[in-house]
Amino acid sequence: MEHHVDLQRRTAAAIERVWPYIYGSREGLASALSIVERCVSAPPAGWRSLISDDHAPVELSVAHSARGPELRLLFEIAGDEPTPSAQHRAALAAAPWLSERFDAQVGRLDQLAPLLAPDDAHGRFGVWLAAVFRRSGAVEFKAYLDPQARGPARAADLVERALGLLQLPGAWPAVATLARRGPALDSLTFLSIDLVDVERARTKVYVSKTNATFEDLRFDAGLAEHGDPERLAAHIAAVTDADDGVLWAARPTVTCLGFIGADPRPKQLTVHVPVRAYAPDDEVAHERVLRALRAAGYPTATMERVVSAFAQRPLAAGSGMIPYISHGADPGRPRVTVYLATEAFETHPPHAGVVPTPVPATPGGDAPKAVRHYADTPITYHPYLQRLAREPLAMPRLALLLLNFQRAITRDFSRRLAQTVARVDDEAVRSILAKQLNDELGDGDPDAAHRLLFDRFVDGMRPFAPDPPPADALAPGEKLGETLEALYVEEPDPWIAVGATLMMEVFGQQVDSFLGDQFRRQTELPPPVMEWLTLHEELEHDHVDEVFDLAELVPEGGATQRVLDGVQALATAGWRFFDDMYARAWPG
Numbered sequence: 001m002e003h004h005v006d007l008q009r010r011t012a013a014a015i016e017r018v019w020p021y022i023y024g025s026r027e028g029l030a031s032a033l034s035i036v037e038r039c040v041s042a043p044p045a046g047w048r049s050l051i052s053d054d055h056a057p058v059e060l061s062v063a064h065s066a067r068g069p070e071l072r073l074l075f076e077i078a079g080d081e082p083t084p085s086a087q088h089r090a091a092l093a094a095a096p097w098l099s100e101r102f103d104a105q106v107g108r109l110d111q112l113a114p115l116l117a118p119d120d121a122h123g124r125f126g127v128w129l130a131a132v133f134r135r136s137g138a139v140e141f142k143a144y145l146d147p148q149a150r151g152p153a154r155a156a157d158l159v160e161r162a163l164g165l166l167q168l169p170g171a172w173p174a175v176a177t178l179a180r181r182g183p184a185l186d187s188l189t190f191l192s193i194d195l196v197d198v199e200r201a202r203t204k205v206y207v208s209k210t211n212a213t214f215e216d217l218r219f220d221a222g223l224a225e226h227g228d229p230e231r232l233a234a235h236i237a238a239v240t241d242a243d244d245g246v247l248w249a250a251r252p253t254v255t256c257l258g259f260i261g262a263d264p265r266p267k268q269l270t271v272h273v274p275v276r277a278y279a280p281d282d283e284v285a286h287e288r289v290l291r292a293l294r295a296a297g298y299p300t301a302t303m304e305r306v307v308s309a310f311a312q313r314p315l316a317a318g319s320g321m322i323p324y325i326s327h328g329a330d331p332g333r334p335r336v337t338v339y340l341a342t343e344a345f346e347t348h349p350p351h352a353g354v355v356p357t358p359v360p361a362t363p364g365g366d367a368p369k370a371v372r373h374y375a376d377t378p379i380t381y382h383p384y385l386q387r388l389a390r391e392p393l394a395m396p397r398l399a400l401l402l403l404n405f406q407r408a409i410t411r412d413f414s415r416r417l418a419q420t421v422a423r424v425d426d427e428a429v430r431s432i433l434a435k436q437l438n439d440e441l442g443d444g445d446p447d448a449a450h451r452l453l454f455d456r457f458v459d460g461m462r463p464f465a466p467d468p469p470p471a472d473a474l475a476p477g478e479k480l481g482e483t484l485e486a487l488y489v490e491e492p493d494p495w496i497a498v499g500a501t502l503m504m505e506v507f508g509q510q511v512d513s514f515l516g517d518q519f520r521r522q523t524e525l526p527p528p529v530m531e532w533l534t535l536h537e538e539l540e541h542d543h544v545d546e547v548f549d550l551a552e553l554v555p556e557g558g559a560t561q562r563v564l565d566g567v568q569a570l571a572t573a574g575w576r577f578f579d580d581m582y583a584r585a586w587p588g
Helices: 003-023 030-038 084-102 107-116 154-166 171-179 212-220 229-242 284-296 301-310 367-376 383-390 395-410 413-423 427-440 452-462 475-490 496-521 529-551 558-585
Strands: 058-064 070-075 128-131 140-146 186-194 204-209 254-261 268-274 325-328 335-341
Touching: 003 030, 003 058, 003 070, 003 107, 003 301, 003 383, 003 413, 030 070, 030 084, 030 128, 030 140, 058 140, 058 301, 058 427, 058 452, 058 496, 070 395, 084 107, 084 128, 084 140, 107 154, 107 186, 107 335, 128 496, 154 171, 154 186, 154 204, 154 383, 171 204, 171 254, 171 558, 204 268, 212 229, 212 254, 212 268, 229 268, 229 325, 229 558, 301 335, 335 496, 367 496, 367 529, 383 496, 383 558, 395 452, 395 496, 413 427, 413 452, 413 496, 427 452, 427 529, 452 529, 475 496, 475 558, 496 558
Parallel strands: none
Antiparallel strands: 058 070, 058 335, 070 128, 128 140, 140 186, 186 204, 204 254, 254 268, 268 325, 325 335
């Protein structure tokens, strides 16, 4: 119980210290303290809140915008058990109080709860809530939900569905573009909704970016109406002390696109830079706060006073009291937000600063683990395929998908695989690849060659395809085909192609099974037309077993890393292919 009181007291005292420097008086402070009293407490034993580094379930931030600085309070209400579901229940139970006391509009939260706050959640956090203390005296709330509540592999599907529930079905292509490098590098980590009138409520989708480059983030800035790539680059340089290149910190850079009301066009892009990873201590982090404010055209006196009042130790004595500095694209002057951790449970010591080391993009660290990861996180969870499966059967969309597969894969796969067989210098690996090539070529029967069977399949689907196809309808297949040509033929190291083959077989089995389920929903095609699909559904199961054998044969050392590079390149290209297919099937 004392721990609970300490956290409340510490949070309330911090708010009381900084409030006058932000608002010029104590007016409105009572409302903030009532929220702390009702909503802030220590988490249950065994629950490690992700809000702050020391797992305290509370964080303050100060947002600087054209209308002046404003204080925000982020909190996770403690559940009665150390599980995501218990934290969900606690937050949802508090919603009626927020509605009655502050007129929070909780309807959208109730709408999303079954999807993103389920009773059987196995994600990373409960529902987080944030109070924004407006200079007018009003208090507005927003909720943060976990796209990974049903596991990381389902995150994209859940976000796409959530956008549909929020009357934003056309917003997904923009989000997919923000997360264009695929889940291994661009992870969907938060979805937030304003608990205000629907017409002005913002919806934000957050993507955590590993090994992001300045160029990546400049591109991201161009996705939003008010994005400013050069101002964003200036902010990142001020916070990280880097002028360009790659943000190598182990902590990802967190980006988010903001939508207003039911408009699917993104208005805002916000980038949260983990300054604690780049600054060795909070004294240096504070200096970078002031640099970021000056770069955006804001005076620094208010923030200097706030940090001085907030800190309960010398800034140079620890790291993480200032964890993030964000840059938001608003009309006119950008919004700069400085985040402040209470350090209620722990103070982290200073460190050496960021070490420029790439974070591995391929899960697992070796070929067998990478294959197992992608076998357990099927690409069929991609929103394009999930939406195809849940909507009424659309033969024209399936026909265009097959035409793109033909363009990208089947017309050249045997040639590409044959070149890999010829070039790889390992007899055991070559033997398995040669067996798969023999299967592709019909095991000595030209009429059973998979390319010819697939062509027959496509010909049977042509009556359902638009004639001619819409402009750019085959662009996804063209782009994927170019990537495959580069990996299998143009890349001088054949181990890259071996890695790509591992992924081709894993994804092939998953997609073939998916297609089988879809075509069993129709009765219009005769069995001979679908011979390729029937054959591949059976054969790909054998090939996946062979893939695990093949992965075990990859030599240690440089070959392993090159195989992992091929795995990741193909995984990213496959994910992007379905992004492109979605954008053509359901344009934003």
